[in-house]
Amino acid sequence: MRPEPSARDARRWRRYLAAERAEAAIYRDLASRRSGEEREILLALATAEKRHEDHWLTLLGDRAGRPLPTDPRTRMLGFLARRFGSVFVLALAQRAESRSPYVDDADATDTMAADEAVHEEVVRALATRGRQRLSGTFRAAVFGTNDGLVSNLALVLGMSAAGLPTNIVLLTGVAGLLAGALSMAAGEYVSVRSQLELENAAAHGPIATDSVTHLDVNKNELALVYRARGMSAQEAELRAADVLAGTQSQPETATFAHNPIGSAVGASASSFAFFASGAVIPVLPYLFGAEGLTAVFIAAALVGVALLVTGAIVGLLSGASPLKRAMRQLAIGYGAAAATYLLGLLFGVSVG
Structure with a gap:
């Protein structure tokens, strides 16, 4: 007969129980927004989590008590799963599965530890499917937004460091926003059109x-x-x-891209919007009347937050550490801005 568990063991088992219940709910919520094979896979994961839940219930017996609240990370996953059901949730779930404590816990069975290791790979594969579906759009969004953030922050800070009046710095920032966004849009249009034309020629x-x-x-x-x-x-x-011999029809017909003009225009408009959404942030302090170093610090702080957010999103989607990716993005952006600020100080002008 199994000895009576200590209060410490019971608390740990109840935490595991709460985590298994929450994870099963997350997978069911994700499955409700999927269909076909992905839905079946997610429901199977939920069923596996239910088996783990039953294990802890058996050990706890009368000590199961009322459900404990889960940790903040799992609660956030549940919130996102219920409202969005996106690839971001799968990426977070992948990281959660990779941190399973069952390998080092004698009260968890070897099967449960093996389940968690397999679950990580299953969720990784599902997250990879989602990443592949949005890879092009995501790349354009991150590239365009960060380009706007960094390039316009560098431009504005360089002009501010040179000692130019606030109205000139503001005009320069707006001009940089429009010039960069239009350049991105034109480049994307030409790129997509050229790619479509090449594909049509090769069809x-x-x-x-x-x-x-x-x-x-x-x-x-x-x-x-x-x-x-x-x-x-x-x-x-x-x-x-x-x-x-007439036993097979001709399947090799021309396969021209559907509505190539629309596709190119859509890509161009997206690039314009992504770049502009990033480039407008360094200009905001000047638009609202800030001047001098105050405007510089506010612009740098706003861009820093935006860089941290985009970097963290890249980390989540790539399955890497969001913090490391966020800090890398911040270091790159601030490095470029610092270089132009120093150049502005070096070549500063006197305005009479």
Whole structure:
């Protein structure tokens, strides 16, 4: 018969119980916003967490008591899962699963510890799917916003350090915002349009039916088309023979991008908005009448907060430490701004 647990053991088990219940609820909430295979996987994870919950309930017996509150990190996960169900939650859940204490706890079974290790990989794979779905948009958002933050902060601080009047610094900041945003938008439009045009040029065109019917079956020149498209000689011969024999229709029709103009314009508008949203932040103190070093400190502080937020988001989505990524982003941004500020001091002007 198992000895009566100590009060310390009971408290630890109750914490584990609360964590398992919360994690199961998180996975169920995420599953409610998914469909198909992802929904089934998330529900299976919730079922596994329920097995762990039952283990702690069995050990606790009458000592289970009222449910304990979970730790702040798990509560935040639950809040995000109920309201957003996004890849951010999966990224956070991945980190939570990686910190499982069961490996070093004698009261947790080996199966439970193995479950948690597998759960980390399952959640990592689900988070990776989400990252892949938003990778292009996310990259553009982070790149555009940070470019606006850093470049305009550097510009504004350099002009302020040079001793120019506040109205000139404000005008320079607004001009930098517009010039940078328009440059980003134009560059993105040209980039997307060029990519679409290249893809269209490389797309497989249809093989005219009347041409196929007049081909020499013995020579089978149609196989050259398939070999040029990357098939092996044997695969090309088999595919061409099927087409010539009329047993296979022509699937290789032209695959032009849908609404390329709209796609390019949308990407351009997004780049403009992302850059402008970052570039406007260093200008805000000057817009509201701050001057001199006060405006410099406020602009640097606002940009610093924004850099920390974007860096933390990058860390969350990449499965890395949000704090480390946030500090790296801050160091890069402040480094660039400090360099231009020093240059402004060095080449300062006297305004009569």
